[in-house]
Amino acid sequence: MLSSDADSLYWMSRYLERAEHTARMIDVNIVLMLDQSPAFADLRWSRLLSSLRVTLPEGESLGARGITELLTLDRAGSASIIACLTSARDNARQVREQISSEMWEQLNRLYLHMSAADAGDIWNEQPHEFFRAIKEGIQLFQGITDCTMPRNQGWQFMDVGRFIERASKTAALVDAHYDELAEAQERDNGVTDYLDWVGLLKSRTAFEAYCQVYTADLRPDRIAEFLLLNADFPHSIRYAVHRLQAALKAIGRATGARKAGSVDRLTGRLQSMLDYGQIDEIMAGNMQAFLADIQQQCLHIHRSIYQVYITPPIESILQA
């Protein structure tokens, strides 16, 4: 497929994953605010901002409402839901002929719906409904994609975008909770704020799945193990890296690219780190460095994909 089409599909998918993640994070936070003291809420919002890598201007304090609006409606900032949906749609427009009409129409509908929204739409009704509609709109897009898109290279590049985003966002999320995790671990797994841990799990739709595996007994090491190392849960880092690896292997086979090996080596290394990692060792060692390393490796994989498939140096393609 055209390199530029692969590029657009990758980013379309990545931006949608990002928009869904942001919508879920806000939703979880707003619901939790109802049960928690205001002081604690401030901590939660600043943790949310740091996990999304959003920094507020110096000395500015927006409060829950302001932050929610910034992360939802701000077209100027690149992190907001509307900005992500706009970028996803711009990329989809570039590959309009590669995706099905049903996919395009769903994405376009979602975009048109969101671009007509203002702050009143969030607060006048239940904010929960507002963010749920966004999540469901994106999930519907995924479902339509699943039903209408051939499992070709384009599909694989969409998977690459989605799972590389997911792996690095989950790592950033756990990292933002590191202090509480470490503290609770010190106190011999005593859970201080039950709701807070539920919030962390729900931010990755993991609460129910966690309970199936470990029961409702919430312990920091188990939470970290579940989000980092669980092999079967779709939002765990290990699962995301497995899917990433599988998609990249399929692309390597389909293209017969000479340098596919270099991409494979990078993802394989990350994958075995997660496959054979032990949560007690990770938590006993430097967990923050471990999480930062995962995000760093995701970045290297991204660069390597571009080097091999999307913007290879002209000399290398003329030789081939």
Added chain:
Amino acid sequence: MLTRSPENKPEFKFDPPFARYELDGAYDEMFDAAGAPRAHYAALFRRLCELPVDELRRREQAAELSFLQQGITFTVYGRDEGTERIIPHDLLPRIITSRDWATIEAGLAQRIRALNLFLKDIYHEGRILAAGVLPRELIFTCRHYRREMRGVHVPRDIYISIIGTDLVRLPDGRFAVLEDNLRVPSGVSYMLANRRVMRHVFPMMFRNYGVRPIDHYGQALLMTLRALAPADRPEPTIVLLTPGVFNSAYYEHTFLARQMGIDLVEGGDLLVHDDVVYMRTTAGLRRVDVIYRRVDDDFLDPLAFRADSILGVAGLFNAYRAGNVALANAIGTGIADDKALYAYVPSIIRYYLGEEPILPNVETHLLTDETQRRYVLEHLHELVVKAVGESGGYGMLIGPHSTAEQRDEFRRRIIADPRNYIAQPTLALSRAPCFIDGQIEARHVDLRPYILFGEEATLAPGGLTRVALQRGSLVVNSSQGGGSKDTWVIDE
């Protein structure tokens, strides 16, 4: 003169929803001069009288929503939000009988055949110039003449593969050619999209009318392009070259690429190495054999044409000249849709085919001729003046709707550069019923059929009917506030 004559205006009073419907000197597609519906419009007329206006409104909204969600939009520049608009679309079909269509089909096939022979001749021997049928300076002063194309062999001698010709219907009911579009005609996606929407809006009527299908256009276009591939490339790679997502016709480019199942590329996706064109894919370079280009000549190759172009591909022209890649349409075809050359098309048909033109031209004054120029300058208030190399309704003066300043401006421009303008009488374009603000009113329309030319010319039955949505307006171009409607060719 084909100006409308208000004194002939018959006085009719129609019942709702036609209460605001007017008949005047222009040909009306639906009603005859006595105000009775024409036979082929009778069923539509009856249906419109039965349907409650609210129902029509509901269908209109459904159609608009469908256009919006499909993203059939064009970009309005200079606004921050809401920069995408749907192309104004009218709910009511324009109906053409197969008898009228047969004349259009034969007339356009003849015209395209002659123009293709003309292009070949102009870029090779120039027999028509030697024979004195048209003046040499007309060719060599044309902005779209490409000296670089002299002696270049194009695949199968086909210069124009994809054509959209603008027709108008004169007050006596005959169709005449208003303009040839031989470079990169657009709008065919609206023809196809209108049809899809209309099938949902009027399903029953659609079936009963026996409307001739147009859906195979994509496949026919693909075959036309494939036939241009170099002979030694049995499984050719065909691509559509677009200027990119900011082009106002971008929707159409993606639509056609999808219909044909070919890749949509921008200049940056292609490169030329050793006179062969390649595209950059995830699996390395892949050779390209045929390019359906929606980029103008000027921007195709910065080495051969405009050096500041970032839309094209460096070296493309050399690859083309070497016969390693085919372009549709060929380079330099704009010479044949120059509006001054237009006046000579009947002579061109007679010269190459030895036949009389089936479809008439509109009377055209050449301003390089002194007597004609004097006449035009004296009658600017009743004529239409057009710049010869422009399209899309730009660079135009409509005499009866102009101000004295505008006329002075054009007078100055004509005197300064007479070769750059032509003048035509203000035509009373035919009118067709349109659904406007809950009423059915008459609006001026033209017709752009789409022709594919290989060995033979084939027309998609119908085409794009463009509508001047403003009451009384004669300008149908979408860039100037025009809309479009579905066009049905029916078997009687």
